[in-house]
Every structure is written in structure tokens, then in C-alpha cells.
Amino acid sequence: MPTLFEFSQTIRNLNKEKKFSETLKFFKDNKTEFRPEEIGLNKFVVYEMISALIETNHYDVIFTFIEQHNVVLDEKNFGYLLKKFKDKPSVNWTVVNKFCDLISVENLDTDCKTIEVERKGEKKPMELASDKENWFAFKTKALFETQQYQECFELSKKALETFEKFHYSNEVWFARRIALSKKHLGNSEEALNELLQVLRRKKEWFIQNEVAEIYKENGEFDKAFKYAIEAINNFGDLEYKVGLLVLIANILEQKQEKELSFKHYMLSKLLRQQEEWKVPQTLDYALQNLGFAQIPLEQLPNLKRELKNYWNTFKQEKIKPFDKTRTTTNQNFEGEIVRLLHDNERGKVGFIKSNGKEHYFSVNPNYHSISEISVGTKVIFEILPPKDDKKDQTRIKKIIA
Structure with missing residues (x-):
């Protein structure tokens, strides 16, 4: 008969080897050797068992296990378990929503840990969100995905009022959920x-x-067409924009541009077929109603090329990206903020990417648009000449709306 320590170690080792189904079988075969409350009070067994149940998609059993063993979840392990749901290929937001309710958010840690990450061979500190901030991020997302819009609106608003500082642009995502909840x-x-x-x-x-x-x-x-075209020309894989293509097709149909509308519907359908995704009946009906002969899958590259050329005609003239071969300083260049290393009372520090090159920048906390500087923000910047034998300096001049 194994001791409780040996029992927990075996479960831990099986999980470490990713033998999650064997973990569940071992637990089932040996759990009767211990009282339910003994198992429920052992935070190591609880953590490993819930981990194995998440990994094997036995979501309902998680809540049965917790109830049968009178488990009180350890606040320090809760954040790690919550993140395991998000690592799944397809997140079950109904389960995430229910799981978030197993703990009082007021008991979660508000400390922000700092880790070291390696960038181009150099180690840099990176601050992580607290368990409490992560709980708000997961819970509001789960409420929105499960169409509980009033609750999502109220909790997202509370999140914005709770934290003075946010991570991973969470303040933007909370604001977005508030807006979309209002829409619904x-x-x-x-x-x-x-x-x-x-x-x-x-x-x-x-x-x-x-x-x-x-x-x-x-x-x-x-206006709808303007923003839809900006979206299709923006960063992001075309395969994930199949819904956007339908939106553009709808707008073009309203504008009586039937052939262009048909081609956008058709591209959405062919991309779905290529990825072996289901084609909605509404998409087939829209194509039939327009009356054009449907385009075969082998013509997808040609159709994609044709429509990309069409979308490009709506692109505005942009400032050329920075080119290192151009040595003249004090010129304006366009780039995108790709990393933030520091975001605190001393300002923001990070890297702008332009034409494949990354440029280090720092912004004073008094900079007029500092709140708009985040990963993904597009900016106009200039390279100032070096001073006192130091490196070139990058100065952000304008945020591109």
C-alpha cells in the first residue's frame, strides 16, 4: 500500500512524462487507500489531478473530483491551472467560466513577478501580470464567449477600476469587451x-x-467598406479572415458591385475548403443568388492574387520604412512597436520594427501620447544622430491612428 507521499509522487512523475491517461488510471486504482478529505487537502495531488483532467479533456470530471474530495483550491496553483485551459487548441470557455467561480478573486495574489527573457543573446527582465489580473482577463473573456454580455460589461468595467497598471494590453481588451457587450x-x-x-x-x-x-x-x-478594407489589408493570416471576406462581399452587394461581391464570397468558401472547414449554408445561398459560375479550388491562388491587387488599390500612400542603407538622419520612418521591455512610472522602453530591422526606443513618462504606446501600435519615428559617442537614438514623433 503506497503512502500518500508515494501516491502523489507517482501521479506527479506520470504527468511529467505526459502519461496523463495513466495518471487517471493510477488514481482510480489506488484512491480508495485514502480518505477523500486526505486527497482533497493534498494540494500536490489536487494540482496534478486537475492538470491531467484538463490535458485529457475530462472537464466535467474536474468538478466531480473537487466536489467528492471537498477540494479548496490553492490560490498559488490556481493561476497555473487556469492557463492550462488557454493552452488547449480549442478553449472551452464554458468550463473556464465555471472554473473561475471556484475561487474568490479577492484572495488571489496581486504581486507581479518578473522573469528574464533572452532577446538576441541578451537577457532582459519582463514583468508578468498578477494572478488577480489574469483572473479578470480569463473571466471576462469567458463571459463574453458564453454570451453573458451584461455580466461581461460589469466585470470588465470593474477590472479597469481595480488596477492602476495593466499587462499584455489588458486595459485595451477590457475596453473592447465593454464596447462589444454594449453592442450586443x-x-x-x-x-x-x-x-x-x-x-x-x-x-x-x-x-x-x-x-x-x-x-x-x-x-x-x-464607412463600413473603408474599415473592412483596412482590416483585410492589415496584418493577419487571410485564412482567419473568412468572415471578414463575407462582410466585404455583403457591402459590395449593397453597393451593386455584384461580380466583386461574388469573388469575395467565393474566396471565403475556397479558403474554408482548403482548410477543410465547414462551409455555412448562408455562404452557398449567397453565391447561388448572385448567379455566377463557381470557381474551382485549383483556381484559389489566382483569385487570391486578383483580390489582393484590388485591396492594394485602397492603400494610402505611406512613409517608406526605415532603410539602413540611407544614411541621412532626421528623416521620418514608419514602424510598429513589437516589444515593450519596461512600462512603469519612468516611462516606456521597447523596440520598433521597420523594414525587418528593430530599433530601440525610450519614451519619457510625460510624453503626450504615452498611453497609446503598446505592442502593435504603428508610429512615425526618426533616427537622431549619436551624441557623445553613443548609439543612434530613436525618437517617436507621432502615433498613427
Whole structure:
């Protein structure tokens, strides 16, 4: 008969070898040797068992295990378990929502740990979000994904009021969830205004897509088309923009551009077929109603090329990216902030990427647009000549809205 320590060590070792199904079998075969409360009070067994159940997608059993053994989750392990859900290929947000309710958020740690990460051979400190901030991020996301919009709105608002400092642009994501919850609750006008504010801080294609959808619903098709085209031209794999392609097709249909509308519907369908994703019936109906002969899958590269050329005609003239071969200083260049190393009362420090090169920058805390500087922000910057034998200096001149 194994001792409780030996029992927990065996479970831990099986998990370490990723033999999660064997973990569950070993537990089932040996659990009767111990009282349920003995198991429930052993935080090591609890952590390893819940980990194995997450890894094997036995989500319902997690809550049965907790109930049968009167488990009180350890606050220090809770954050690690929560992140395991997000590491799954497909997140079950209903389970995440229920799991978040197993612990009082007020008991979670507010300390932000710092780790060292290696960048180009040099170790740099990086501050992580606290367990409490992570709980708000997961819980509000779960509420939104499970269509509990009123609760999502209220909790996202509370999150913004709770923390003075955020990580991973969480303040932007909370603001976005507030806006989208308002949309689903019937307040499209406020949702649109707030999404436009979010977009100034985080120019992501899916936010542009959301703005375009509201304009379309309001019958403002020119504005909807503008933001939809900006979204399709923005960073992001085309395969994940199949819904955006349908939106563009809808708008073009409203604008009586039937052939272009058909081609966008068709591209959405072919991309789904290529990825072996389900094609919605509504997409097939839209293609049939337009009456053009459907394009075979082998013509996908040609269709993609044709429409990319069409989208490119709407791109605005941009300042050329920085080219190291150009030696003249005090010129304006366009780039994107790709990393933030520090974000505190002393300002922000990080790297701007332009034309494949990364440029170190620092911003004084008094900089007028410091709140808008985050990963993904596009900026206009200049390279100042070196002073006192130091390296070139990068100075951010403008945030691109």
C-alpha cells in the first residue's frame, strides 16, 4: 500500500512524462487507500489531478473530483491551472467560466513577478501580470464567449477600476469587451464610439472588422467598406479572415458591385475548403443568388492574387520604412512597436520594427501620447544622430491612428 507521499509522487512523475491517461488510471486504482478529505487537502495531488483532467479533456470530471474530495483550491496553483485551459487548441470557455467561480478573486495574489527573457543573446527582465489580473482577463473573456454580455460589461468595467497598471494590453481588451457587450445589449452608438477609441490604441484587423460591422448594420456602407478594407489589408493570416471576406462581399452587394461581391464570397468558401472547414449554408445561398459560375479550388491562388491587387488599390500612400542603407538622419520612418521591455512610472522602453530591422526606443513618462504606446501600435519615428559617442537614438514623433 503506497503512502500518500508515494501516491502523489507517482501521479506527479506520470504527468511529467505526459502519461496523463495513466495518471487517471493510477488514481482510480489506488484512491480508495485514502480518505477523500486526505486527497482533497493534498494540494500536490489536487494540482496534478486537475492538470491531467484538463490535458485529457475530462472537464466535467474536474468538478466531480473537487466536489467528492471537498477540494479548496490553492490560490498559488490556481493561476497555473487556469492557463492550462488557454493552452488547449480549442478553449472551452464554458468550463473556464465555471472554473473561475471556484475561487474568490479577492484572495488571489496581486504581486507581479518578473522573469528574464533572452532577446538576441541578451537577457532582459519582463514583468508578468498578477494572478488577480489574469483572473479578470480569463473571466471576462469567458463571459463574453458564453454570451453573458451584461455580466461581461460589469466585470470588465470593474477590472479597469481595480488596477492602476495593466499587462499584455489588458486595459485595451477590457475596453473592447465593454464596447462589444454594449453592442450586443443594443447600444450600438456607444459601442461604435468606444471601439473607435480602442482602435486608436490597438490597430488590429479584428477591431477594424467589428467597427465595419456596426457601420454596416447602421446602413453606412461607405464607412463600413473603408474599415473592412483596412482590416483585410492589415496584418493577419487571410485564412482567419473568412468572415471578414463575407462582410466585404455583403457591402459590395449593397453597393451593386455584384461580380466583386461574388469573388469575395467565393474566396471565403475556397479558403474554408482548403482548410477543410465547414462551409455555412448562408455562404452557398449567397453565391447561388448572385448567379455566377463557381470557381474551382485549383483556381484559389489566382483569385487570391486578383483580390489582393484590388485591396492594394485602397492603400494610402505611406512613409517608406526605415532603410539602413540611407544614411541621412532626421528623416521620418514608419514602424510598429513589437516589444515593450519596461512600462512603469519612468516611462516606456521597447523596440520598433521597420523594414525587418528593430530599433530601440525610450519614451519619457510625460510624453503626450504615452498611453497609446503598446505592442502593435504603428508610429512615425526618426533616427537622431549619436551624441557623445553613443548609439543612434530613436525618437517617436507621432502615433498613427
